[in-house]
Amino acid sequence: MTKTSATELASLLCSKLCHDMLSPVGALSNGLELLAGESDPEMRAKCIELMEQSARISTGKLKFFRLAFGAAGGFGDAVPVDEVRDVINALVAENKRVTVNWAIEAANLPKPAVKVMLNFAHIALDALIRGGTLDIGAEMRDGNAEIVVRATGDRIAFDDNIGRAIEGDLPPSELSSRTAAAHMIAVLAEESGGGLQFKRDEKALVLGAVLPQPEGMIG
Template structure:
C-alpha cells in the first residue's frame, strides 16, 4: 500500500522535473541577455525568454488543475477550462495536433482530473509528434472518457499502464508512474476504472467515472 506521503513526494518530484527545463531556460536566457550587446541577438534572446515564460505558465496552469484545487471546491469544472490548459500544452509540444470532441459544458472534478492526466500521458508518448484525440460524454449516469495518442512512434512505459489498471506494485512506484497511480486511486475511490490499449502507432486510454448523484439531472 502506497502511503499518501510517498505519493505526494513522487508527484512533487515529477512536477519539479517537468518545470526544470523551461525555468532553467529562463535563467540561462537572462544571463545571456545581461551579457549580449548585439541588438539582433538580444531580440532573439527575448523571444526565447517569452517562449520559456509561456511554457512555464502553461505547465503551472495545467498542474494546478490536474493535481490541485483549481476550479474551486464544487463538484463540477467548466470543460472550457480543461480544454484551455490541454490545448496550451499541446501547442507547446512538437507537432502535436489536438482534436477535441466534448460538448458538455461541465464535468465532475474527479473526471476532469483523470482526463487531464491521461492527456499528459498521451503528450509524453508523442515524442515525434502526431495527433491527440480527447472525447468525453455523460452516458447512463457515467462519465465516459477516451484519450487517444496517434503518431509515428509511441513511447509508453508499461509500468504506467500497470499503474493505470491498479496493478503496479508499491516497490515499482516512481515519479514517472505516480500520476497514473494517483488517477487509478481516484477512479477507484469514485467507483470507476481505467484501461488502456497500446500498439505500434497508437495509445488509447479510457475511463468510466460514475457521475455524482448531485449532478444527475
Template sequence: MHDNDAVTLASQLCSRLCHDLLSPVGALTNGLELLADEEDPEMRQRCFELLEQSAKTSANKLKFFRLAFGAAGGFGEKVGIEEPKAVIEALAEDAKRVEVNWALAVDALPKPAVKVLLNFAHMALEALVRGGTLDIGAERRDGASEIVVRATGPKIAFDATVGNALEGTLPEDGLSGRTAPAHMLALLAEQVGGNLQFQQSDEALVLGAMLPEG
C-alpha cells in the first residue's frame, strides 16, 4: 500500500469511528442537559436510565474499535476468544432483536483473525435491519483460521460496495467510511495469504474467511 493510500484508509477509519460514536455520545450530552433542567423525580430517573444506556453503548463501541481496528495493545500475538465474543454479544444486545449462536472450536485467534471476526459480525449486524439470527463460527484447520459469519433475517441490507471492498475490487474512488473496514480486511487477508468470501440473498448474508497463521 502506498503512503497516500495508507493515510486515506486511516482517515476513513477515523471517520467511521466518529460516525458510530456520534449518536451515543450525543445522547449523553442531551441527557445531561435534560437532567440539569428537570426537577420531577420520575423524569430524572428516566434521564439517569438513558444516560446509563448511552454510556454503555459508547463503551461497547470503543471496545469494538479497539480490537477491530486498533493494535489491541495488552494482548500478545493471539487474543482469547472470550474477548471478541463479549464485544459481539454487547453489540448484538445494543442492536436488539438479534439472536446470536456460537460455534467456536478455538480458545484464541491471531489478531488479524480477530479483526476479521469482529468486522464480519459488525457487518452482519448492520445487515439485520429488521432483526434476525447471527451465527458465528471459528476453527483452526491445516494451520489456518477459518471464520464464518451468517446473518439470517426477513430483510438483508448489504451494500454492494462493501462486498467489492472485501473482494479487493473496490474502485480507486470507492474508499469511504463505509467501505474502509472491508478494505482493511482485504489488505489483512492479502498480507497473510488468505482469502475472503461473501454470499448474499434476500434473507441471508454469509461472510467467510480463511487466514493462514504464521
C-alpha cells in the first residue's frame, strides 16, 4: 500500500469533519437567527425543537469523530462495547429508515478494532440511501478481532473509490475527504498485521476485518 503523509491524511480527515458538521451547526445558527426575530409562541417552540435536534446531531457526530479518528477511550488498549454501541446508535437515531442489529458478546474491543468498526458503520450507513438494515458483529477469536458490518436495503450507493481505499489500492493523489477515513483504517489494519475486505451488490454491502489482538490484551 502506498500511504499518504500523516499531515495530508490529517488535513483530509479535518475536511471531512468540517463537511459533516456544517449542516447541523449551520442549522443551529439559522435557528438562533429565526428565534431572535420570532414573537409567535408556536413558531418559537418549533424553532427550539429544531435547534434541539441539531444539537443532538452535532453532539452525536462529535462523539463519533472523537472515537473513530481521535484518541478517545482512555489510556488502555480496549474500549467498552457499550460506548461504541451508544455512539453508533446516536449516529443512526435521526434516520428513522435504518434499523440496527448487534451481535457482539465481548464487553470490550481493542482500540484499532473499534476504529475500524465505527468507520465501517459510517460507510455502511451512508450506503443505505433509501434506508434498510445495519448489522454489526464482532468477536475475539484465535487472538484476532473479527469484525463484520453489513448494510442491506433496496438500494446500495457505494463509491468505488472507497472500496479501493479499503483494499489499499487508491493512490494518495486520488484521496479526498470522502475516502480519507477508509484509507486511514486500511493503514491501521496493515500496520497491525491485519486486513480489510468488502463485497457489494445492488442490495447489500458487507465490510469485514481481521485484526490481531494487541499484546497488552492477550491473556
